[in-house]
Amino acid sequence: MGQDLRSPQGVSQERGSQGTQASGPRCIALVGPFQSGKTTLLEAILARTGAIPKAGSVDQATSVGDASAEARQHRMGVALTPATTCFMDENYTFIDCPGSIEFAHDMRAAIPAVDAAVVVCEADERKLPQLQIILRELEDLNIPRFLFLNKIDKANKGVRETLATLQQASRTPLLLRQIPVWNGDSISGFVDLALERAFVYREHMASEVVQLDGGDLDREKEARFSMLEKLADHDDALMEQLLEDIAPPQDAVFDDLARELREGRICPVLLGSAARENGVMRLMKALRHEAPGIGETVKRMGVAGSKEALACVFKTVHLQHGGKLSLARVLTGRFDDGAAVQASSGEAGKISGIFAATGAQETKRASAGAGEVVALGKLEAVRTGDTLTTARAAPPSLVSIAPSPPVLAMALAAGDRKDDVKLGQALSKLNEEDPSLGVVHNPQTHDTVLWGQGEMHLRVALERLRDRFGVNVSSHPPAIGYQEAIRKPVSQRGRHKKQSGGHGQFGDVLLEIQPLSRGAGFVFVDRIVGGAVPRNYIGAVEDGVVDGLARGPLGFPVTDVQVTLTDGSYHSVDSSDQAFRTAARIGIAEALPKCQPVLLEPIDVVEIVCPSEATAKVNAILSARRGQILGFDSREGWPGWDCVRATMPEAEIGDLIIELRSATAGAGGFTRQFDRMAEVTGRTADQIIASRRVAA
Structure with a gap:
């Protein structure tokens, strides 16, 4: 079936009927695997929509996103960044979320209150497990999502082959919205299958419309029909039109795209190159025409029709000199500067400053209305995940954000004893900003132990302690409970x-x-x-x-x-x-x-989740660390993943996550639980005892 089902020539609608158009400021999360180009895409969007004069660069530390000192130093996202722009007289706030699994808590806290997400990825099979983790988060919350296949100019595979690979990571059908236009061995543009137009990329400029003929035209017909077939799975009228070889009206196709996206039945796939600003405007138009607005979001969150002003806090920031800020999405009503608010936790506060934030830049506002993303000043008792209201009674909690179990720890001590109190206060603020960090006091060793999601996570925490809170600390591996x-x-x-x-x-x-x-x-x-x-x-x-x-x-x-x-x-x-x-x-x-004293060491049961192709490597890692494998099975509900159970000495688990992440392309994780104390004999025991005597 390859017949021409295109609309009549000359029709150039950018969308379907106006009835599906979302209203009000929209909030879009930019998510995706580490180094997939999310921040670069944000720069391209801001530049092409006129929010900034020129796109910045992550490598040159000039980007709006990744604006913190730690992000600049490591050339990677370590915290979410909001940025607001205007496109075709509509306001959008984009939330650039870190891609590393170590900083995933920021993404988890932000996505419940966004209208849609753009999942930025590339044709790299090694990042498939990371992509699967991110898509599952969105799928579980029923967040409408687009997939932006970035770095298309560097692709060395066909788009359909790439799509088949990416489909393994998504439980929702991936719907190809565009196909590439080739110039020899390189991609020079794309065909929008819904709009039925071909475009040639122009670097940092608007794409140019071109005519299709010959083989490109045949490819477009076939790809468009395939797209319509998928849409027809949930539209009987469209299915009937296809069976009768009737060209469906273009506005009906756009309406179907919008409806099925919002219902979570499809994940549209668009192509582009953020670094060259290719495909960015088509992405923006797809967001404008098809992504839901705040009205749909409050329905999903269960507060449609609320007469009260409600906002959801998704990030807490402690500025070096400006105090505490609570980043929030206003869901309903209006919040004014100076207004008294109640939190779902039962705490109360008074807003002291409302700011629109774009990267590190803040603009003071008198108020914020439904759909807007703002920073609320000095709500000392408010925490990430709280729901706020201006009503007298505390509102119900709308989101539940459980941090991932910590996997790596370091013991901390203030460089100067007189800074002990200052260290405690700084750690409390760090934990407020990032609840996936944990602080525990070990009564046996009297150590203050900082737990986190990985090596970089803890390194960034130490840098923030030093640079933002002025506390120099020494660190060492936590003592083992022998x-x-x-x-x-x-x-x-x-x-x-x-x-x-x-x-x-x-x-x-x-x-x-x-x-x-x-x-x-x-x-x-x-x-x-x-x-x-x-x-x-x-x-x-x-x-x-x-x-x-x-x-x-x-x-x-x-x-x-x-x-x-x-x-x-x-x-x-x-x-x-x-x-x-x-x-x-x-x-x-x-x-x-x-x-006849004997040495005992703590033994934990560990449960490791990893992509199936890495299971053999994981087993080898466990054996090398004195682990006893209890068994493994496929991970329930996760195609292509395994779950390995083993017992391991606590001393061998210390930096396990570093080796595990290396073996699993950054996607593996584990949980642990104390099992028993067991005797240690021989050379291992001698080394432990000798180390203890040296330390003493």
Whole structure:
């Protein structure tokens, strides 16, 4: 079936009927795998729509997106960036989201309240797993989405072959909206299958309309019919027209494209080169004609018809000198500067400044209405994910943003002890900005441990601590929770006697130390009879035992042991709590080396998710890290992915994510859960003990 189903010649409508046109400011997320060209596309959009005089460059650190010092330094997105522009008298806010999986929380927080997303990708099979992760996030939230196949000028595959490859990452049918026009071995333009026009690219300029003939015309007919067939899957009238060889009206085709996009039935695919600004204006026109507006978004979020002013906070920023800003999308109503607001968390606040943000530039506003994206000043109690209202009662929470489990940690210490409080405050602000960071205090090692999503994630956090919050920190790998146990029971007397004029010190205890089963912890038993140790000193004896077990002969806390107080003696004048506590500690210290101490290390169960082609590499990584593979299976609901379960020593998990990401093109991840303590013997144990003694 390759018949000509095009509309009559001379028809040049840019869209379908005006009834489907969205109204109000629109918000579009730019998402996609790492280094796919999202920020470059944003620059091209801003330049072509007149928001900036010239597109900036990521490499030259002149882009509107990636404007932070950390993004400039690493030449990559590390936080989302909003930018507002006007196209054909309509306002658009684009949210440029980081592509690295380590900074994906920003994308997850932003996309629930956007009208649509543009997924920027390229014809690179290695990035397919990353693309699948991003598309699944959008699919699960039913966010309308376009796919912009970037760097088309560098493609070395046919578009249909590329589309078949990309389809593996999408549960929604990918609908080819354009086909390339070839000039020899290079792509010189494209055909818009809905508009039925051919365009030749002109670098940094509007494309030129050209006539199609010969083989290009045949290719256009075939590709257009294929597009219409997919649309007809959900349009009986269109299916009937195709079966009867009737050319469907062009406005009906555009209406179908808009409707099926909004219903999540298709993901249109457009072509271009952001670096050359090719295909950018056609993308903008597709967004204008087909992407939904705020009206559809509030329906999706369940607040259509709300009489209250509502906004969704998707990002928190602490400026070095400007205080706290809450980036929010206004869903309904209007927010005025100075207005009192209630958050879904139950907290209240007062807006102190409303700003429109484009990159690092802010413009003060008196108010913000439905559809607009603004920064709200100094709402100290408001957090990312909160819903805000100007009504008196707290609104329901409209979004739930669960950060991914952390996979890498580092222990931090302030460079100067007097900065400890300052470090704590800075870490709290960092966690507000990025809830996928976590801060934990280890009571055993007294370390402050910062958890994150990967090596770069933690590196950027340290840079922000230093550059924005003025806190210099030292960092090192967190201490592993090694412990000791014993194999042999021992009976040991502990005696403390000291006379130095006046009242002396005297305490005497007889202790039985015996091993317990693994995981039993510590048990203290009192078997004193006849008052050999007065009752008022028993508690002190237990405290002394605990003191002695805090550091065993190998240098680690001792566990899985029962200590029984069986006998002792006291002095009516010289005995005291402190004397008996010291005696018990001495008894434990002298007994433990005789009990055949053994080293224990924590073992975790890890569950790794990875693309199937990387499973063999993952198994090799686990084996090299003393892992015991429990099994693997296909990942439920994720075609082309596996889930590998294994047990691994905690000491081997420390930097596992770095090697895992390298083996999985940046897409792999894992979760962990403590399983048990296990004995460590041989050379490994000797190395651990030696390292502990050096550190001590």
